Amino acid sequence: MVMTFGHRIVAGIAACAVLGTGMALGSSPTARADWKGLTEVSHSRYVVSSDGSDVSVTTTLTITNVDTEVTPESPNGRWEYKAYTVNVPATAQNVQATSGGAPLQVTLEEGSAADVRSARIGFPKLLYGESRTIELTFSFPGADFRAKDTTRVGDGFAAFGALAQGDPGKVRLEIVAPSDMELRSSRGAFAPTKSGGDTVWTAEEATVDYGIWSFVVLRDPKTADERRVEVGGSRVTLLGLPGDEDWLDFGEGLLKERLPAIEALTGLPLSRQITVYEDLAAESAGNYGIDLAAGVAGAPQQLDRTTFTRQAVLAGFDEGRFPERWVREGLASFVTHRVSGEGETDLVEVDTGDENAQPLVAWGEEGGSSSAAEEEYAYRAAHGVLRILLDDLDDEAVTEVLSGALSGESAYELPGSTEGIAPTDQWRLLDLVEVRGGNTFAADAYLDWVLDDATKGRLDGRAPTRRAYSELDEKDGAWQPPRPLRAQMAAWEFDEANASIERFADVAALAGELQRSTADAGLAVPRGVQEAYENAEGPDAVAETLRETDELLDSLTRVVASAEDDAGPLVGIGRRLLGTGGDLDRARSAFEAGDFDQLRRELADLQGERERAGRLGMGIVAGAAGLLIVVIGVVLLLRLRRRPVRGAPPRPPSSAAPGWGPGGDSPAPARVSRDSDPGGRQLGQPEQRRPPPQSPPRQGPPGPDPSGRPWPTSEPPPQRPGGQWPTSN
Structure with a gap:
């Protein structure tokens, strides 16, 4: 009876060894329930060409039976092994094994995943203390694009799971490839060494408990098919694997659809020219390539809309903008979800009993010590936290938060200001969410998801200091608090901020009062006064400026009121x-x-x-009054001169008037009084008229008044001595 023992398979791709043991009765070697009595020393070498030829593999493995454990099943402590099984790529061809120059039987069986098969190597029984060296060789091509089998081999690229099985310190894995090709691995450190036109990438530290396993991706960027996409203010270069036009078409169409929405949501175009290349990484999203310094990110060769969008957003982040990994990964996932509705929709529940749960502040960078399960949890948790922070905000508020975060703005400066620009770490992000987004529960999410015991203390004292800051900001009206205080709040220096709030309290009140007084007067605040307050290093000088401005405003308003x-x-x-x-x-x-x-x-x-x-005004009024008096006097004088003499007969017309010359009518009959007049005449008697006084004889012919004026109409024409003036014919 033969029993087999095996190592666990990691991520569905890792190769595993399965050992066959023979069991005999009595004093014969017996079967064993584990494999700890076997030592393994191995060296695996994978050779990749640049022309798309099959990858060739050679593995040299030495196994030794050192098992002496005595058990009831094996009282003599002797065990034997008759087979050894190892996983190979599903596309593996010409699988052969030899030992000491003699061929060994190899049987290929269906594997536990789409990209692996089991190769069972049979050999004569291996007794205690015996060793056997096995050389296994095979080659493998790649599977088609987007096949379930993740192995890919083509012109200028290759991707596959590489295995070197053995005990820690006794294992070596080598990848040989043309020097134009770059290598990335899902785990383990590979040291490069030049060898002619090739590079030998070597790893010697175990990555799993049975040796070294890593999914490696090699590519020559120069062989990629390139396509450029420009949408709005964003420019993207797509680098597809040679011959994969479907991926390029997919990427171009998706970018044209989503980049406008991304720009609208973030308030910014992608900050620079970015590159998205077709990445063959097969594990979690964290193993897709990202080079923020160059603005380069890998996107899956599977036509995955969510991951493609997310990687493009990541590539647009400036290097160093988001120091914590959870912040940038969470933001990229949130933006993708907000513009598309795709991605993880159910928030991750915090489960302190989950062995994979960890505070996000402890999430390390790619290639760190996190397991695949921990990486998966952290990605989902980061997305979940960002949705808690931003989901309930409308698009305008989300844009204010995201544009500030992407630009490195301080929450305590006006949007778009370059004052206080700095990396948006997790603390400044919290400020932006609370100040610009108005989320009053953001700090609770940090306590539940993000911070560990060592970092939770940074929230102590923050809430009362922020309230005091808000009160001072209310006092100073529409202006910002002084710059030193804003900088202290942005740096989370709350002790220093509290001292500044106390120092500037009175000045803030003066600033608010000046703004109200100026507005009441219909004037704008003098240029430079607001800047003097907002940039004040201390309260004294700016207080003097504010008082001086207020005094001048008072003088000006009094003058204006007087004029009005x-x-x-x-x-x-x-x-x-x-x-x-x-x-x-x-x-x-x-x-x-x-x-x-x-x-x-x-x-x-x-x-x-x-x-x-x-x-x-007084002179004009006085002069006008004098002039008026003169005018009135002249008018009165003229009126007096033109009034008739009381009792004088009326003046006849200037020509010979009836009753005044020969041939004229008789004078009008005398007025008869009914009663006696005061002179004693009888009533009813004719009134006797007194002849008019005669003027002295006029010398010379008659004519106008020498003054040029007509004769006064109140006097009769002068009489000529002895009769009337002759009339002209």
């Missing part, structure tokens, strides 16, 4: 004649420009003009 109500009618008349509106405008402009010396001159000029306007 004209300060009485006399000053108003003078100002209208002098035209002081331009002076007021210059004073306002000088105030808003922060030119206080010019403002003082303008205010002094306005005060002088006010006095001059008052004097001018």
Whole structure:
């Protein structure tokens, strides 16, 4: 009866050894339930060509039976082995084994995964203390693109699981490839050595408990098929495996679809020219290539929309922008999910009893000591935390957070400011989520998912300091608190920040009051005053500036008010004649420009003009009054001269009037009084008219008044001595 024993298979690809033992009764060697009585020394060598030829493999393995354990089943402590089984690629061909120059029987059987088969090597029984050296050789081509078998071999590329089985310190794995090809491995450190035109990559440290196993990817970038994609402000170069046009078409179409949405969500185009290449890594997403310094990321050769998008987003992150791995991986997954609705939709539940659970702050970089299960947990957990932080925010708030994070902005500066630019570590990200995103529960997510006992203490005192900062920010109105305080908050220096809040409290109140007073006056805050407050290193100098500004504002508003109500009618008349509106405008402009010396001159000029306007107004009013008196006197005098003499007969027309010359009518009949007049005449008697007084004889012919004026109409024409003036024919 033969029993076999085997090593575990890792990630569905790792090769495993299965040992066959023979069992006999009595004192014969018996079967064993484990394989700890066998030592293994091995050297495996994989040779890759650049032209796509099959990979050739040679493994030299020496096994020794050292098992002496006495058990009830084997009281003599003797065991024997008759077979050895090892996994080989599913596409393996010409699998042959020899020992001491003699061929051994090899039987290929179906493996436990799509990319492996079991090769069982039979040999005569191996007794205690005996050793056997086996040389196993085979070659393998690659499977088709996107086949379940992850082995790929082509022009300028190869990807496969490499195995060297043996005890720690007694195993060696070599990968030989043209020097133009680059190598990446899922685990283990490979040291390169030049050998002619090839590079020999060597690993000697065990990566699994049965030796060295690693999935390796080799590629020559120069052989890649290239395609450039430009969308909006983003530029992407795609590098596909030679002959894989389907991957290039897929990548181009996906980028054109999603890059506009990514730019809209993050508020930024991809920060630089990036490259996405077709990556053959077969394990978890963490083993896809990423070179942030060069802006290069690998995307799966499977047409996976989620992982492709996520890797493109990662490539756009500046090197050093996100120091913690969980932050950049979580952000890339969140952006992918937000723009597409794809990706992990169920949040990971924290399970402290899960052996793979770990605080995200402890998640190391790629190629570290984390197991595949720990990597898987950390990827999902990082995505889950970012969704807790950002899922409930609308797109505008998400954009404010993401654009700030991608630009390295401080949450305590205005969006777009270059002040305080620094890497967005996990602490600054928390500030952005709370300040710009308004998520008041973000710190709780950090306590549950991110921080360990050593880092949780950084949250102590943060909440009360942030409340005090917010109160000061309310006092100073629309302005930002002084720069030293903002920097202390961004650096999480809360003791120093509390001291600064106390120092600047009074100055903040002055700043808020000045803004309100200026707005009430319809003016803008003087240029430079806001900057003086926001950049103040201490409170004293800026307090003096704020008080000076407030005093000048008070003087200016009093002058403006005086001008608007004209300060009485006399000053108003003078100002209208002098035209002081331009002076007021210059004073306002000088105030808003922060030119206080010019403002003082303008205010002094306005005060002088006010006095001059008052004097001018008084002079104008006095002159107007005098002129009015003269005009009134002239009018009265003229009216008096034109009034008729009381009791004088009316003046006839200037030509010979009836009743005044020969041939004229008789004078009008005398008015008869009904009663006696005061002169004692009888009532009803004709009133006797007294002849008009005669003027002295006029010398010379009649004519106009020598003054040129017509004769007064209140006097009759002068009589000529002895009769009437002759009439002209």
